[in-house]
Amino acid sequence: MGRGGKGNDGRRINLLTNHFKVSVNVPDAVFYQYSVSIASEDKRAVEGKGIGRKLIDKLYQTYSSELAGKKFAYDGENTLYTVGPLPQNKLEFTVVLEDSFAKRESDNLGGGESSDRSAKRSKCSFRSRTFQVEISYAARVPLKSIFLGSKGKDKDNNAQDALRVLDIALRQTAAKRGCLLVRQSFFHDDSRNFTDVGGGVAGVKGFHASFRPTEGGLSLNRDVTTTMILTPGPVIKFLLANQNVKEHRHLDWAKAKRMLKNLRVKTNHSNMEYKIVGLSGKPCNKQFFPMRLKNRKGPDDQEQTMDITVAEYFDKHRGIELTYSAYLPCLDVGKPNRPNYLPLELCSLVSLQRYTKTLSSAQRASLVEKSRQKPPERMRNLADALRNYRYDEDPVLAEFGISLEKQLTKVEGRVLESPKLKVGNGNDCIPRNGRWNYNQRTLLQPSNIELWVIVNCHARCDTRRLSRELIECARSKGLRIEQPFLLLEEDSHMRRESPVRRVERMFQRLQEPIKNEYGRRPDLILCVLSERKNSDIYGPWKRKCLSEQGVVTQCVSPLKINDQYLTNLLLKVNLKVPTLPLGGINSLLAIEHSSRVPIIEDTPTMILGMDVSHGSPGRSDMPSVAAVVSSRCWPLISRYRASVRSQSPREEMIDALYKPVADKSDDGIMRELLFDFYLSSNGRKPTQIIVFRDGVSESQFNQVLNIELKQIIKAYQKLEGNEYIAPKFTVIVAQKNHHTKLFQADYSENVPPGTVVDSMIVHPTNYDFYMCAHAGMIGTSRPAHYHVLIDEIGFSANGLQNLIHSLCYVYQRSTTAVSIVAPIYYAHLAAKQVSQFIKFEDLSESSSGQDSTASARLVPALPMLHNNVCSSMFFC
Template sequence: MASRGRSGRATGRGRGRDYEPRSGPSSTSVWSSRGRDVPDQSRQPASHSQQEVPPPSTSSSVLQVQQLGREMEEKFSLHRPDSGRLPPKRPGFGKIGMTCYVKANHFIVEVADKDFFHYDVNIAPEVASKGVCRAIISELVRLYGESHLGKRTPAYDGRKSLYTAGPLPFKSKDFVVLLSEKDGGASSSKRGDRKFKVTLKYASQLDMYHLRQLLQGVQSDNNPQDIIQVLDTVLRHMPSSDYTVVGRSFFHPSLCISDDPRSGRGDLSDGLEYWRGYYQSLRPTQLGLSLNIDLSARAFFDPILVTEFVQKHFYRDMSRPLSDQDRIKVKKALRGVKVHLVHLQHSRSYKITGISNRPASQTMFTLDDKKTTISVAQYFHEKYKVIVKHPNLPCLQAGSDSKPIYLPMEFCKIVEGQRYTKKLNEKQVTNLLRATCQRPNERENGIQKIVKANKFKEVPIVNEFGMTISSELARVPARVLPAPILNYHPSGKEVIVDPRMGQWNMINKKMINGARVDAWACINFSTKLNRNVPYDFCNELVSMCNSKGMAFNRSPILDIKFANPNQIEKALTEVHKESMKELASNNCPHKQLQLLIIILPDMGGSYGLLSNLDNFSSNFVLVVLDFYHKKKFIFLILDHFYTGRIKRKCETELGIVSQCCQPRQAVKMQKQYCENVSLKINVKIGGRNSVLDAAVHKKIPFLTDKVTIVFGADVTHPQPGDDSSPSIAAVVASMDWPEVTKYRCLISAQSHREEIIEDLYKRDPNEQGSVHKSMIMDHLKAFRRSTGLKPDRIIFYRDGVSEGQFSQVLLYEVDAIRKACASLQPGYLPPITFVVVQKRHHTRFFPENNRRDMMDRSGNILPGTVVDRGICHPSEFDFFLNSHAGIQGTSRPAHYHVLYDENNFTADGLQMLTNSLCYTYARCTRAVSLVPPAYYAHLAAFRARYYIEGDGSDSGSSSGSHRIQEGVAQLRHLPAVKDNVMNVMFFC
């Protein structure tokens, strides 16, 4: 069987001794003395650095050690990374691998050496909309450009800053601008114009010196971000006026990436459409300033009648009145959306603020004579000679609650160009991905079309600021790193595997450490499957697991249970209770169920929703769920309703590891599917599928030369529109060495949308010197229990951090790691390397000249391609790694940026280590695009979201129980994962 306690050991039948993980210590003490927690030395590697702690002999000595630990921590705190500390300089460039060239979607920008001038902008009355602010400044330039601005064309950021390529003829000046309603100056005046007072005041003069220094690779505390901001604003000036701006991207139906003029927009279903556009950002690189341009697409409201939107979005029969619950949903979907009236030739726009409580035929208001009370339906008939065809529907409300303006839905049309910011359903996500999924050559051509359409050479403001933008994609040197050799079990026909094109298979191979499964069960919730299908499927799956090296009992401890899909929790509880009773009566060595198999619901023939449920599996439970539905939007509900409840029940209440399987796959019983599931089951029970050959032979620099623990961390945030749910942090850590394939996970809820991980190390404010919670300490203790060793090196891969948060992460998270180490033992400060991993960037690489020998089957660059020259940071230690083979669309390389390095990594050392780890991902026989520790942390954090959202409630809800008080979200409780589940890779 697989033991998931102190050692994490998982051995099966016929295991080779050289491949068995080392047994763990018997003592519960972590940093205790030799002879009590150090495992059999005959099972340890021949040589490694192992620090020992003198045994405490008396209680007073224990107190002395604790006091010394606190002193060491305080001493360390004086030398922690401060906000002014710079990331390490690049230690050189990598040399390993086949050299080649690739094209990057970066366009080199040259800038004349001249000074720029910054002016503060104040607009009164204050305006919230950037679009309206831009319209005001545009009108100011049109009116006063020749007479008062010295004929200069200023660049405006839409907020408080305006830049010019030369000084204006004043230090401070006030201007008056009238803006018409059609330009955004909404007004209650009959003329429709609104008066604004604009004050321009000189702020500073900016030169290019510090930017030149940065581009030459000189590190300095003087960040030239202000001058980069000026140049970025200049390049965004024209598209900001012509297109819809969303963050750093621009969208418009006219932005076509093909010869079809209609390709700029498309249907997303359910009242939404997508607009094509592009992302644009100015970045400092080794080649100089570069303009990063990438294709994009976003969801927008379809410019249709509100009644049509409600019908499509909520699948409503518009002849029936809305219930109170329906009315709340419509209000939430449409609040803040602008509409205009279709029965009037010239109608102003209105912003929806609410929905009336009564239908249009019963919503009453008083006319201007203060005497006559009339319904909205009657008013529109008498005033505009139009008949309200849906008098049973509520009205849209514009204006304030004290002075509401009621508008019948059927006369209101949604204004074009409004972005949809809420969560998309499955069908919409699929349509959006289909629209944006482009082969590399198509994406490259589309980017070239965007650059050509922008005509930077002909834009006056770009020329005025002395900027020249290349029209060709940057050509940068790259290298293709060799794939690592993988080891499987010696009893298989193939023991050594040399992956080709980033992938391999399990044919003739056996898992390096197959887990043992004695106690398992199966639940079938399907009402459509033939009764013998679950039995046949389980037999096929168990046979596959055994053929791949596991020791899997062919008989479940209970007969397969056929349960009601509407009683999920009850069925899971009953199986758990019955299995515990059966295990006790048979004197089984296992005290609890190891695995529960769950076959998921039949979804009326559509299985798209179920495709991701496997990501949320725990101990082995085979559950088959079935559900009849008649409405399409039930898919979104079921995704949360079933998956959340199953995983939360199994992992946080019952302590069961489960494996969810799709009913259509249970019917097909394909060997490839069973093989993939067996890989997940093995690591969930505590086994290992494969290991790096170089790790076994201790030939991986910076990993196997001394005891090393590898961490991965990520934070997931609530969906857009959710203003109360907590953010969830997940930290995983390797539990074996030198193989580094097993990981343990800890999760924690923290403040709403807080990116910094709060529980890496936290002291209890009520108890002096007491550690309240420390995920780092917990993992280090578990590593010691699992291996009998104490880490001499820490490598930390951190996902999800943007460049603007680098300094915060360096200040707080690295500091927390050091404090956690110092708290375990005085003087224990293993060197740390902290690497930020980024996937949400817009750099893409394309094979040069479409060379077939330099691309994979999908047309993407080869797996293992690394870029650390050209478009990387001028001085800091970063690189792009495309570790995986493309499947469809254009591959997105991962960007690795070293923020802290006490291990003195070389470029080759970190690049080769990271690329090799990408071949150890447990769930498939492919190299993955993200280093596995960070990938696992992402999966675990996403899984934990289901623990608090598993009840199917709308995550965007702002119900009273989750309301924000004084600007601070009240954290929802995150159930704790049971220990036996937490200590295995349940998130796989």
């Protein structure tokens, strides 16, 4: 939807942003789009990726006159653009590429090098490959469509295509400079930009650059960014770091083989580059290969060979005596039926090879610690990058008539006032700088916990001290917690069992005494884990408690026990334990406490938060998990319930919102949440629904409306039947994964919490704004970018911004304003926690023997939550 107006609440503040104004000297230029097809000599199609840029560069050098000297913007695959047309709509060229390699007297299968010890590699030979390149006209893209789009006059929707051309020009220039390209981010091979995070992995700092249409005109969004690469250097050093061992005799070679496959290495003795296909079955000193003998032919006129070990070959024919790697497997860099062996100690990993697997907790913590930048440092890096990149000298951008200002864009923002909170005993709490605490304060609605248990899966935790100090801290916050009924220590020998087996054994031990004495489930089980994150036992434990037993559980792994840690723990416990009819409440907004939330106070309103969690990189068989949380107990906006379903891997659109066919086992997400709203809101049905959607890009906005919103409407319509009256919807997408940063004009510190920007850098026609609701204590704050897709409810700009700002203060498990609305945070937490239910199952085994397409369709259903806990805020 278009922008209805701008807000004016809050005090005004002068800001800078990392958008740089772009001037276009040839506004009437027209981009001509051409399709590129590449074929080998035998007419087989060749994918452009990897070889495309080399071919087009060679083509331009060879046939520049036939192309009328036009500069290209080439995407590296099958599309290129020029300013103005090429001489013909269809052109065909023959392009010869020559790959250089070291001179050698004879070929062999082992080292891939000369068998003559005295051979010198001062000269190079060349192996030529011939390709047929066809360039065919596809479309015209006028540059002025960008400016027409900013005024809502781009009838042909060419604005995005024109922006794509400019972005491709940036990528092409970065590629020619040898950068690693990750979408619109570029990373140079400079060791000064590398940050070791352990495990043979490094973070490399680079820069994001993309053209954006804004209210202030075309701008270049430039930001500092980081991606992960494998640490370049000796292969053996990488393997030791990757497996966290000190000596190569402790290496797991099966694991090493999986890790090294398809990585690129460069040899120290010949400076040649290869791709690893595997490892040899034997060490270098026992791995034989047939070496061709120079100038010797057999009776059938074929070259004679002799079997020789890799170690012997390098010693006798290369003059290289292997040390430790003589007793280690070789790298195989050959072809399936023609191996080519290289000793480990002669090979180094090529730089800028991306690492796409999930980082461990330790790696992630190290990356955050080492890559964070305060605003002044980030500003310096941006200024340096802009100066070093020299956009004005870029020949392609110059051909397109593009020039760039060197100064950050000035923008006016507003700082919204922090909402007042209500805590225990009717006291008010006024946040300062987006933060508050419970010192000398009690929780608004504290729970009472009579029957609870501590299960210790961590040998070093003093559970008696933990329970004693937790009870004392709870008393000061208004909670009444009795002494734990049972302190259960896991047997040390059980820690060697599988996670599922460990959980089963622990429940067998704790169920019988509770059943004999109380005959009911405990109010809470506190489980002490040995690891803070990614514990193997976490998923099976949560599944057992929440799905099978219907018992609320809280997992902890205390490094140190102090009042702050215990207070944070109690904030979570108070929300989960269903000893009160609707669970405990830590705090409410003052306007919520007095039922005076604008627009919501008079009309039953449901607030939804929606998110989808995907499997970790490299696990394409892991199903995605969709979570939707909805507000309950209208007119409150701080209480939520979650509904979670699994769906096809990597699928972003939620497909379980509505079930058209009656299914006794699953009525669909929305039916479940609408019933809960009705029951918890004194029999009132929602006539207004506010949807907050996370995790979708701008290209998916229409899908949110055409797929997800339609499902919600159908679910509501099915419940209402013939009495259906359509509720009013407001649909808002929240994005955190963007590159716009806001800075105070003096660069000194982060922008204050509550900062809103809805001018200059926002979309020229669509309804969006930036909000930084939280206080950035470390690094540089990243504002949330909110896009209003539809607003049938009819919020004013001030009303919607104030509601969103307030929803950043209702995140019950924290005493700080959060960076994005609480319903989205809750949906993220629910999806992440329930996904652990199936994380410990080896899905790849269950799908073995099936093709990947079939296995992707067989999505395992998540275990349903037990009725005792499904309406609780178990996800906090």
